[in-house]
Amino acid sequence: MSELVTGDAVVLELRPARLPSRALAQAIDTALLLIVFVVLSIALALATSTLDDAAVAAVAVASFLLVLVGGPIAVETLSHGRSLGKLACGLRVVREDGGPIAFRHALVRGAMGVVEILSSFGAVAAIASLVSARGRRLGDVFAGTLVVRERVPADRSRALPPPPPWLASRFAQLDLSAVPDGFWLSARQYVSRLHQLDPAVGYAIGERLAGELAARTAVPPPEGVPHAAYLAAVLHERRTREVRRMLSAERAADRAPGAAAGVRVPGTGATAGWGAPAGAPVAAPQVAPVPLAAPVAPGSAAVPATVSASTGFAPPA
Numbered sequence: 001m002s003e004l005v006t007g008d009a010v011v012l013e014l015r016p017a018r019l020p021s022r023a024l025a026q027a028i029d030t031a032l033l034l035i036v037f038v039v040l041s042i043a044l045a046l047a048t049s050t051l052d053d054a055a056v057a058a059v060a061v062a063s064f065l066l067v068l069v070g071g072p073i074a075v076e077t078l079s080h081g082r083s084l085g086k087l088a089c090g091l092r093v094v095r096e097d098g099g100p101i102a103f104r105h106a107l108v109r110g111a112m113g114v115v116e117i118l119s120s121f122g123a124v125a126a127i128a129s130l131v132s133a134r135g136r137r138l139g140d141v142f143a144g145t146l147v148v149r150e151r152v153p154a155d156r157s158r159a160l161p162p163p164p165p166w167l168a169s170r171f172a173q174l175d176l177s178a179v180p181d182g183f184w185l186s187a188r189q190y191v192s193r194l195h196q197l198d199p200a201v202g203y204a205i206g207e208r209l210a211g212e213l214a215a216r217t218a219v220p221p222p223e224g225v226p227h228a229a230y231l232a233a234v235l236h237e238r239r240t241r242e243v244r245r246m247l248s249a250e251r252a253a254d255r256a257p258g259a260a261a262g263v264r265v266p267g268t269g270a271t272a273g274w275g276a277p278a279g280a281p282v283a284a285p286q287v288a289p290v291p292l293a294a295p296v297a298p299g300s301a302a303v304p305a306t307v308s309a310s311t312g313f314a315p316p317a
Contacts, residue, residue, distance in 0.1 A: 028085030112139035
C-alpha cells in the first residue's frame with residue numbers, strides 16, 4: 001500500500017504494481033511492438049530495394065525509432081497510461097499525485113525505456129524496480145510517475161446500509177435551499193472516498209463539511225453522530241426530495257394531453273406515467289448503500305452505542 005497526497009491534501013491509498021505484473025505487461029507490449037516493427041521492416045525493405053545502402057540504413061533507423069520508441073510514447077499519451085499490456089494486466093501509469101499522465105511524462109518514460117529496457121533487455125529496469133519501495137523504474141523516477149494496480153478486490157466490509165429512520169427522519173424538514181451545488185459534490189466525494197482517507201485527514205474534512213452544512217441550514221448536527229453519518233443522512237434526504245420531484249413532474253406530464261410513455265425513475269422501484277393513480281402516495285426511494293467508515297477524532301474515545309444489525313448504525317448515547 002502506498003499513501004499519496006493529492007493537491008487537495010487527500011491521502012490516497014494506491015497499490016503500486018510490482019515487478020512480476022509489470023514484467024508481464026511489458027512483455028506483451030514489447031511482443032506487439034516487435035510484430036509491428038517486423039511487418040513494417042519487411043514492407044519498407046520491399047519499397048526501398050532500389051535505394052543504396054545508406055538510404056536503407058536511414059529508413060531502418062527511422063522505423064526503429066518510430067515503432068519501438070515513439071509507439072509506447074504515443075500509446076501512453078493517448079490512453080493516459082493504459083497500454084495494451086497494462087490493460088491486460090490491470091495496470092495503469094499515473095502521476096505521483098494520482099492524476100493521469102500527459103505527453104511529457106510519457107516522453108520521459110519512453111526515452112528512459114530505450115536505456116532501461118531495449119538496450120539492457122530489461123535488466124536495468126528490473127533492478128531499479130526491485131530496489132524501489134514502490135516498484136518504480138528509472139523512467140518513473142525521472143518522469144514523476146507510478147504504475148498502480150487498477151483491478152483491486154473491493155472491500156465490502158466497509159459498505160454500510162443507508163442511514164436508519166432514527167437519523168434520516170431528523171432531516172425531513174431541513175431547509176437545503178441555501179446549500180450550493182458545489183457543496184453536495186464535495187460531500188458526495190468525501191463520503192464515497194472515506195475509506196481511502198487517512199483517519200486524521202478524514203476527520204478534519206468531515207468536521208469542516210459538517211460545520212459548513214450546519215451554518216448554511218442554521219441547524220446544528222445531532223449530538224453524538226459522526227460527521228460522515230450526518231453528511232450521508234442529509235445526502236440521502238436530498239436524494240429523496242429529488243426523486244419525489246421527478247415523480248411529481250412525470251405524473252403531471254402523464255396527466256397532460258398527449259403525454260409520452262412512462263419513464264422508470266432511477267433509484268426507486270416505481271415507474272412514473274404508467275397509469276398510476278393521481279392521488280397515490282409517493283414512496284421514499286431506496287438509495288444505494290453508501291461506503292461509510294466514520295473516522296474518530298485523534299485521541300478521542302469512541303461513542304458507546306449499541307449497533308443495530310439491520311442498519312449498521314448506532315443511535316447516539
